[in-house]
Amino acid sequence: MATLLAEERRARLRDILARDGALRLDLVAEELGVSAMTVRRDLDDLEAEGFARRVRGGAVAPVLPRPFRDRMAIRYASKALIARKALDLVPLDGAVAFDASTTSGVLLEAVSARDLLVATNSIQNAATARRRGGVRSILIGGELDERTDSFVGTVACRSAAALAYTYFFTSAAAITPTGSWEVSLEEAHVKEVLASRAEQTIVLLDSSKLGRSALAHGLDWSRIDVLVTDLEPQDERLAPYRELTDVR
Missing domain, CATH: 1.10.10.10 (Winged helix-like DNA-binding domain superfamily/Winged helix DNA-binding domain)
Structure with missing residues (x-):
């Protein structure tokens, strides 16, 4: 017993x-x-x-690759709060990129635009974008990583580099004062390309990922223009990051 x-x-x-x-x-x-x-x-x-x-x-919890459906169920309330805080950063028109994260997916669920092109390496996020008013979506294809449901690899990186974006909305597996971290090198490479083609990169991150690390280093802080979390900007847990970027 x-x-x-x-x-x-x-x-x-x-x-x-x-x-x-x-x-x-x-x-x-x-x-x-x-x-x-x-x-x-x-x-x-x-x-x-x-x-x-x-x-x-x-x-x-260990930072491991997870399918999109499993990730969507984790800390959904935090993701919804982050989406509400970030919604006014999404433009009405032009071209923007969204990564394959579920936090980006929750933000896309609330987007309403005039003539906005959304490029993403997630088939789930591409489908969500296509259902929104005034939004068109492009799926950045490549090799499907079945562990995360994201498209990665050489073809994905080339496709990601084919456009210029006003904003790149992304999450991360973890974040530290040295930058963001991803569950795979392949995922990190795609995000590096998208960030390099964007005028600004906005990281959407729930507070459980602060101060943690994962397998592959992602973006340096020089690449991150805004950090949006589920915390109040003055929260002490964000103190190390307020010196590095705009925290909201």
């Missing part, structure tokens, strides 16, 4: 990490009705299995 309870706890911890991207040890211990030491042991086991990474005061 004790073993079954332990398995149930760890399953619950995995669910919380998958949903929120992070957890606080004290809050989870109270919620589960167990001691902090018990949760620490559970988190140690989950870290050994690759389901968690221990940090001070809790744990975060």
